[in-house]
Amino acid sequence: DAGVIQSPRHEVTEMGQEVTLRCKPISGHDYLFWYRQTMMRGLELLIYFNNNVPIDDSGMPEDRFSAKMPNASFSTLKIQPSEPRDSAVYFCASSFSRAGRPGQPQHFGDGTRLSIL
Amino acid sequence: QKEVEQNSGPLSVPEGAIASLNCTYSDRGSQSFFWYRQYSGKSPELIMSIYSNGDKEDGRFTAQLNKASQYVSLLIRDSQPSDSATYLCAVRVYGGSQGNLIFGKGTKLSVKP
Secondary structure, three states: OOOOEEEOOEEEEOOOOOEEEEEEOOOOOOEEEEEEEEOOOEEEEEEEEEOOEEEEOOOOOOOOEEEEEEEOOEEEEEEOOOOHHHOEEEEEEEEOOEOOEOOOOOEEOOOEEEEEO | OOOEEEOOOOEEEEOOOOEEEEEEEOOOOOOEEEEEEEOOOOOOEEEEEEOOOEEEEEOOEEEEEEOOOOEEEEEEOOOOHHHOEEEEEEEEOOOOOOOOEEEOOOEEEEEEO
């Protein structure tokens, strides 16, 4: 089975440019999560969706960050304008809900390594 | 602020030894607990989940949960150099949505041949 697919794997761009990260969750999963990972702060949840609806975006650092999920098989995380401090690895993860079983695990994509110069 | 704490390490053990990784969490009502392994430059990979007090074994891995002490651990028996990675503890907080996990910052494990 295909796992969570992210693109691009690497992105290097200059400060001020718009950056768009893409994610395709595992088919049948109804939760999608965007994380950012840095050495200093570890793995931070930015936003997550349930059935394509944003549930909690309290982790989104600033208005420069936005995320959408137009359908069950696609999500984007956009940074506009980008800044050097946005440099990190961005992971997308998905999971599914199961009645009677709390907290199903999340499955991660390979991540996008973002460098803002 | 709900937190998950791990010793950052590095934890160094000789090949064949038992590696013990520990995690504490602040939310007493937490219900679901996970251990992820992350190799350098790779994504987190789920290796164990545990939902009730006690031990859960899967091959060389044993997860232990003590909700009264708010403590979850991972034991790796017969450690191999290929086990060298960062291990992330993740907790679903009480009242949180179905999939909302809080991650610790991870413990780096090094298994020496």
